Amino acid sequence: MTQVKMTVNGKSVSGDVEGRTLLADFLREGLRLTGTHIGCDTSQCGACVVHVNGEAVKSCTALALDLDGAEVVTIEGMANPDGSLSVIQQAFQDHHGLQCGFCTPGMVMSAAALLKDNPKPSEHEVRDYLEGNICRCTGYHNIVKAIMAASGQDVTQIAAE
Amino acid sequence: MYNFEFAKPTTIADAVEALGHEEAQALGGGQTLLPTMKQRLAAPATLVSLNAIPEMIGVCLNDAGEVCIGGATTHAMVVREAAAHYPALAALASHIGDPAVRNRGTIGGSLANNDPSACYPAAALASGATIKTNTRDIAADDYFQGMFETALNDGEIITEVRFPVPQTANYQKFVQPASRFALVGVFVAQFADGVRVAVTGASSDGVFRWTEAEAALSGDFSKSAVDGLSVPSGSMISDLHGSGDYRAHLVKVMTGRAVAAAG
Numbered sequence: 001m002t003q004v005k006m007t008v009n010g011k012s013v014s015g016d017v018e019g020r021t022l023l024a025d026f027l028r029e030g031l032r033l034t035g036t037h038i039g040c041d042t043s044q045c046g047a048c049v050v051h052v053n054g055e056a057v058k059s060c061t062a063l064a065l066d067l068d069g070a071e072v073v074t075i076e077g078m079a080n081p082d083g084s085l086s087v088i089q090q091a092f093q094d095h096h097g098l099q100c101g102f103c104t105p106g107m108v109m110s111a112a113a114l115l116k117d118n119p120k121p122s123e124h125e126v127r128d129y130l131e132g133n134i135c136r137c138t139g140y141h142n143i144v145k146a147i148m149a150a151s152g153q154d155v156t157q158i159a160a161e
Numbered sequence: 162m163y164n165f166e167f168a169k170p171t172t173i174a175d176a177v178e179a180l181g182h183e184e185a186q187a188l189g190g191g192q193t194l195l196p197t198m199k200q201r202l203a204a205p206a207t208l209v210s211l212n213a214i215p216e217m218i219g220v221c222l223n224d225a226g227e228v229c230i231g232g233a234t235t236h237a238m239v240v241r242e243a244a245a246h247y248p249a250l251a252a253l254a255s256h257i258g259d260p261a262v263r264n265r266g267t268i269g270g271s272l273a274n275n276d277p278s279a280c281y282p283a284a285a286l287a288s289g290a291t292i293k294t295n296t297r298d299i300a301a302d303d304y305f306q307g308m309f310e311t312a313l314n315d316g317e318i319i320t321e322v323r324f325p326v327p328q329t330a331n332y333q334k335f336v337q338p339a340s341r342f343a344l345v346g347v348f349v350a351q352f353a354d355g356v357r358v359a360v361t362g363a364s365s366d367g368v369f370r371w372t373e374a375e376a377a378l379s380g381d382f383s384k385s386a387v388d389g390l391s392v393p394s395g396s397m398i399s400d401l402h403g404s405g406d407y408r409a410h411l412v413k414v415m416t417g418r419a420v421a422a423a424g
Contacts, residue, residue, distance in 0.1 A: 002167065019167035019208060020198075042196050046261065055237070055264040061195045062265060065167045066188070066210050113260070131341070132259025 004068050008033070009077030017064045024048045024059035027074060035075035035105050039134070046133035049106035049113075050074045056113035058132070075105035078112065088112055088150040095155070097146035099137035106133050111147045120151055123158060162198040166207040171214060173295050173320055179209040180316040187211055187318060189270020190235060192262050211269065217320055222246050227291075228326060232269025232319040239268060249330035249423070250288070253280050253348070256334060258341055269319035275367060277308045277398070278342035280334065282368035285322060287330070287348035287359035293321040308367045327352050331423035333415040335362075337402050344403055345411040347371075349419040355379040358416060363408045364396050374416050384417040 001016040008031060015030040027033045027050070036059055039047035043061040050059045051073040078086050085093065088111050098104045107130070114121060114129045121129070126144050135143060141158075149155045168185075170176040180187060186205035188194060190212070197203045211217060217233040220242035228246045230239060236254045240263065244251035257263055257271075257280050271281040272292060285292065285301045292299045295318045304312045313319070327350035334346040343362035350357045356378040358371045377386040392412045397405030 019165045020162050022195075041199065043192060043262065046259070049261050052264075056261045057264050058261045061192055061262075063167065063188075063191065063195070063208075063210075066169065066191070066212060068169070110260070129260055132261050 002065060004064050006064075006067060006070050006072050008072045009074060019063070019065060021064045022060055023050070023052075023057075023062045023064050023067055023072070026064040027059060027072070030064075033074050033076050037102055037105055039102065039106075044132075044134065045103070046106040046110060046130075047103050049109040049133065051109060051113060054116070056110050073109075075108055078108060086112075088115070088147070091146040091150035092143070095142050095146040095149055097138065097143045103133060103135040103137075107135065107143055111150065114147070115151055120153060121147070123148060162195075163201065163204045165205055167210070168207060169210040169213050173214060173216065173318065176209055176211060176214060176318055177295050177316060179207065180318070182207050185209055185316070187273070189233065189267040189273070190262075190265035191270075192258065192266040193270070193274055193276065211267075211318065217269070220246070223323070226326060227323040230268050230322050230324070232321055233267050234269075236263035236266050236268070247324060247326050247330075249327075249332055249348075249350075250284050250324060253284050253332040253334075256280070256336075268322055272304075272322065273311065273313060273319055275305060275309055275311050276342070277364065277367040278337070278340070278344070278346075278362040280332070280343060280346055280361065283343075283346050283348040283359040283361040284324070284332065285359075286368050286370060287350040287357045288324045288327065289350075289352075289357060290325070291323040292319055293323060294318055295320055302370075305368050308365060310367070325352070327357075329423040331419040333419040333422065335411050335415055337362075345408055345415050347412060347415040347419050349378070349416060349423055351378070351382055351423065356382060360412050360416075363392075363398060363412050365398050366396055371412065371416065374413075378420060382420060382423075384421045387413055387416050387420065 005014040037047040039045035043058045048060040168179040184206035188210045211233045217231040239254040290301045330350040332348045334343045337344040345363045346361040358374045361368045392409040394405040394409035397408040399405040
């Protein structure tokens with residue numbers, strides 16, 4: 001076992017991990033931050049997306065030790081300091097962007113990464129960015145609508161196809 | 162996956178030393194290697210991360226006008242930093258995998274793996290790139306040696322890839338929608354002394370140059386120049402996603418599209 005240190009959601013954390021310990025496992029088992037979901041465990045589905053040094057990363061396909069010293073943000077770090085939902089999270093609720101909710105942590109983290117680099121994405125750009133986030137409930141329309149709304153754009157004309 | 166010792170050197174010399182251990186394996190972004198290890202198709206005793214070696218990260222332009230990309234540079238960084246120097250290469254990088262994969266996957270990892278459906282091998286071969294390792298420079302024409310086979314020796318590290326910049330270039334990928342790899346991808350690069358065409362995804366021998374198209378396009382750089390050509394389907398991959406004949410046909414179609422787009 002080797003000690004790994006990171007900053008997770010603004011707090012310094014550390015733990016003893018094996019070489020093979022994935023970032024997702026360190027977050028979930030080591031830190032009990034179970035908001036990060038493991039769906040496929042093969043880097044296809046995106047339920048495990050977190051931010052590492054400001055960039056979206058699939059935490060099931062990154063080793064904890066390889067990210068020693070990194071700044072990590074998970075879904076638990078997304079709410080406002082007073083505990084209210086962030087703009088993106090609130091938009092998912094307002095626009096019914098989730099049904100079972102399993103993919104939602106990854107969707108929210110991917111959406112946040114997109115809007116950081118591209119504050120007013122087109123619908124096409126949103127759909128393109130979500131290529132690596134799979135949802136089996138919604139058909140994506142309301143997820144796309146939520147992200148467009150979170151970016152401050154008018155979504156009344158985006159109809160479900 | 163089976164457990165392993167983990168090393169994260171900060172210099173190329175230390176990485177080479179760590180890779181000298183028995184059953185040691187270099188780790189790039191891990192976007193292929195980690196899933197492979199989870200399936201227990203690979204079980205290295207030591208994994209040597211190449212992600213903390215500063216001289217292997219970044220994009221620059223050298224005095225010869227070549228775009229030089231460090232072996233541990235992520236696809237996302239290539240998208241951002243190569244766009245001004247070599248737009249077709251940056252565009253190719255922007256369609257590898259998905260955004261989160263592009264934030265981890267590296268050019269050195271992709272070229273060392275030489276997946277027969279990966280995008281970067283087509284760019285390297287069509288551009289006539291030089292693969293620089295810790296011991297030597299390897300021309301792309303000598304580097305790719307078949308499916309998952311390269312000229313790299315055990316423990317040899319891709320430290321940098323140097324791309325000559327063509328006058329015009331374009332990459333067209335017909336995506337296999339489940340994997341997002343290329344069912345067929347064609348990179349066309351027009352240089353002052355001729356055209357190079359490299360095809361990925363199609364052949365069971367991995368990336369290859371379509372020399373007939375190169376000859377035709379060097380004389381007449383237009384989509385119609387390849388209309389009369391045909392690609393032998395014998396060595397084409399044939400699977401549930403497409404027959405060999407289908408892939409052979411796609412090679413011509415995607416070449417035509419790349420020429421038209423490069424225009």
